[in-house]
Amino acid sequence: MSSGTDSQAQCSTASDPASKSMDDIMALCKRRGFIYPASEIYGGINGFWDYGPLGAQLKKNLRDAWWTDVVMKGCNGKLGPDGKPVSIVPVDTSIIQNPKVWEASGHVGGFNDPMVDCRETKNRYRADHLMCMGEKGDSTGQIYAFIENDDKSFANALKKLSKYKKKDIPEDGVDICSLTELGADELTITVGPDAKEVGTLTEPRAFNLMFPTVIGATGDIETNKAYLRPETAQGIFINFKNVVDTTRVSVPFGIAQTGKAFRNEVTPRNFTFRSREFEQMEIEFFCHPDDAKDWYVFWRDWRMAWWQDLGLKGDNLILREHDKDELAHYAKEGAGTSDIEYKFPFTAPGFGELEGIADRTNFDLKQHAEHAKTKLDYFDNTRGELAKNGQPKGERYLPHVIEPSAGLDRGVLALLCEAYTPDPERASGVYMKFHPRIAPIKAAVFPLVKKGGMPEVAAPLAAELRNRFGHLGTIDYDEKQSIGKRYARMDEAGCPFCFTIDGETLDADSPNHNTVTVRDRDSLSQERISIASVGDYLAEKLGL
Numbered sequence: 001m002s003s004g005t006d007s008q009a010q011c012s013t014a015s016d017p018a019s020k021s022m023d024d025i026m027a028l029c030k031r032r033g034f035i036y037p038a039s040e041i042y043g044g045i046n047g048f049w050d051y052g053p054l055g056a057q058l059k060k061n062l063r064d065a066w067w068t069d070v071v072m073k074g075c076n077g078k079l080g081p082d083g084k085p086v087s088i089v090p091v092d093t094s095i096i097q098n099p100k101v102w103e104a105s106g107h108v109g110g111f112n113d114p115m116v117d118c119r120e121t122k123n124r125y126r127a128d129h130l131m132c133m134g135e136k137g138d139s140t141g142q143i144y145a146f147i148e149n150d151d152k153s154f155a156n157a158l159k160k161l162s163k164y165k166k167k168d169i170p171e172d173g174v175d176i177c178s179l180t181e182l183g184a185d186e187l188t189i190t191v192g193p194d195a196k197e198v199g200t201l202t203e204p205r206a207f208n209l210m211f212p213t214v215i216g217a218t219g220d221i222e223t224n225k226a227y228l229r230p231e232t233a234q235g236i237f238i239n240f241k242n243v244v245d246t247t248r249v250s251v252p253f254g255i256a257q258t259g260k261a262f263r264n265e266v267t268p269r270n271f272t273f274r275s276r277e278f279e280q281m282e283i284e285f286f287c288h289p290d291d292a293k294d295w296y297v298f299w300r301d302w303r304m305a306w307w308q309d310l311g312l313k314g315d316n317l318i319l320r321e322h323d324k325d326e327l328a329h330y331a332k333e334g335a336g337t338s339d340i341e342y343k344f345p346f347t348a349p350g351f352g353e354l355e356g357i358a359d360r361t362n363f364d365l366k367q368h369a370e371h372a373k374t375k376l377d378y379f380d381n382t383r384g385e386l387a388k389n390g391q392p393k394g395e396r397y398l399p400h401v402i403e404p405s406a407g408l409d410r411g412v413l414a415l416l417c418e419a420y421t422p423d424p425e426r427a428s429g430v431y432m433k434f435h436p437r438i439a440p441i442k443a444a445v446f447p448l449v450k451k452g453g454m455p456e457v458a459a460p461l462a463a464e465l466r467n468r469f470g471h472l473g474t475i476d477y478d479e480k481q482s483i484g485k486r487y488a489r490m491d492e493a494g495c496p497f498c499f500t501i502d503g504e505t506l507d508a509d510s511p512n513h514n515t516v517t518v519r520d521r522d523s524l525s526q527e528r529i530s531i532a533s534v535g536d537y538l539a540e541k542l543g544l
């Protein structure tokens with residue numbers, strides 16, 4: 001489960017997200033139809049987002065890449081630590097399950113974030129996201145709270161403290177501690193991040209993150225309460241026996257699922273990073289307890305390499321083993337838990353979690369076996385002592401589980417942040433450098449002008465490409481406005497290749513007859529290729 005903790009490793013690269021403005025990225029997302037605020041015409045709704053045409057395709061491309069590489073190709077054919085192909089099967093389970101599922105999983109009792117309210121502004125904060133500052137050496141003054149990793153909120157608190165002290169206090173003139181370290185009596189003198197008055201913050205209280213709902217038209221919440229799932233994982237655990245009984249899988253194997261999850265986050269923020277409705281891509285990989293460590297290392301390293309292959313490279317992506325105090329309720333001491341973290345512009349120079357890889361031991365299967373009073377152990381006929389006939393007698397055990405759990409929306413956000421490339425030399429001033437596999441628009445076809453027979457050649461070419469590549473993304477066709485404006489729009493959409501039909505294409509006397517220009521989004525180079533080879537050219541560039 002997300003602790004919300006961002007690590008603070010320092011680094012800097014040419015495409016350093018620290019140098020990118022989140023406001024600019026969000027503005028482009030709105031302008032080009034990647035992501036809109038949900039319910040925008042009604043003033044929005046905090047913590048919910050809608051994906052527009054480009055965003056929906058980008059998200060689908062990321063989900064499809066995961067589905068293909070992990071599930072269908074079994075980690076792209078990489079052999080597991082047992083030297084055998086990795087076996088994964090998919091499921092698609094209900095968002096609403098019997099509420100007993102969430103009692104067994106620990107979510108009813110334990111899925112809480114400590115939260116504080118500001119009595120003055122009515123803002124709500126996660127206690128572990130709030131830091132407090134006071135003047136160095138002064139134990140009597142007011143304590144000013146600010147939001148961790150938010151420079152603006154820090155600067156605000158420093159300004160308020162300086163005003164209160166009637167002198168300029170430099171950044172290194174303050175003591176900083178986390179709000180959760182303060183005693184109850186000290187809390188009475190806090191000033192909330194956005195408050196003017198003293199003593200505005202309540203004590204931290206546990207806040208259950210699950211969204212309750214009522215089943216049935218006449219049901220009341222107490223007797224007919226159910227929950228929207230806070231993770232897709234439990235739908236997998238409760239179907240473990242079904243999958244074993246109805247398919248040919250044998251341990252070690254994984255069950256994968258993508259789908260919506262809902263958490264009533266105390267402080268949804270940072271665009272889609274912490275939303276109340278989001279999508280996960282989860283694998284529960286079942287193995288013998290003795291093999292759990294090897295599978296944990298396998299999954300941790302393979303998942304990291306997978307994100308790198310999609311373009312999240314260099315210092316912007318790190319693998320971080322959890323500290324002991326961050327372990328979720330299912331992670332026993334000594335079992336591995338690590339995060340793949342991206343340096344988002346709002347976490348830089350720190351990092352924010354993209355995917356967690358956890359050794360969940362047999363916690364979930366054990367809990368469900370106990371609560372549902374059913375047997376979930378597995379009979380492994382490849383293990384155990386040898387019988388007289390030389391065959392293993394078999395062994396019965398509760399498998400251990402390695403869980404690589406990724407956030408689809410966070411993945412999309414990381415890809416958007418990584419792709420965003422300011423370039424003052426271009427008409428658009430910026431382009432989105434998506435990996436061609438992920439780009440929502442795979443190619444655009446333009447007639448240079450809307451006359452001279454050019455649209456008549458360009459439109460059928462676009463239709464041909466759509467026929468061949470339409471399952472992978474959009475093939476754009478546009479004949480309006482100047483070619484410069486159309487290229488600029490494609491740069492902002494992150495379209496890797498634009499094919500343009502011009503006068504020479506149609507001129508039977510030209511050496512360039514029946515050729516088109518290809519504009520490469522990243523290098524801006526233009527070359528001519530024959531119109532007949534456009535499909536194969538694109539296939540090669542898309543790695544097909």
Ligand code: GAP
Binds near residue numbers: 001003280
């Ligand atoms: N089954 C384990 C599990 O759910 P988690 O760390 O709580 O673990 C997994 O969530 C991933 O889901 C995170 O790494 C993150 O990418 C994504 N995620 C979690 N909470 C989120 C939120 N409020 N908004 C967007 N994505 C979230």
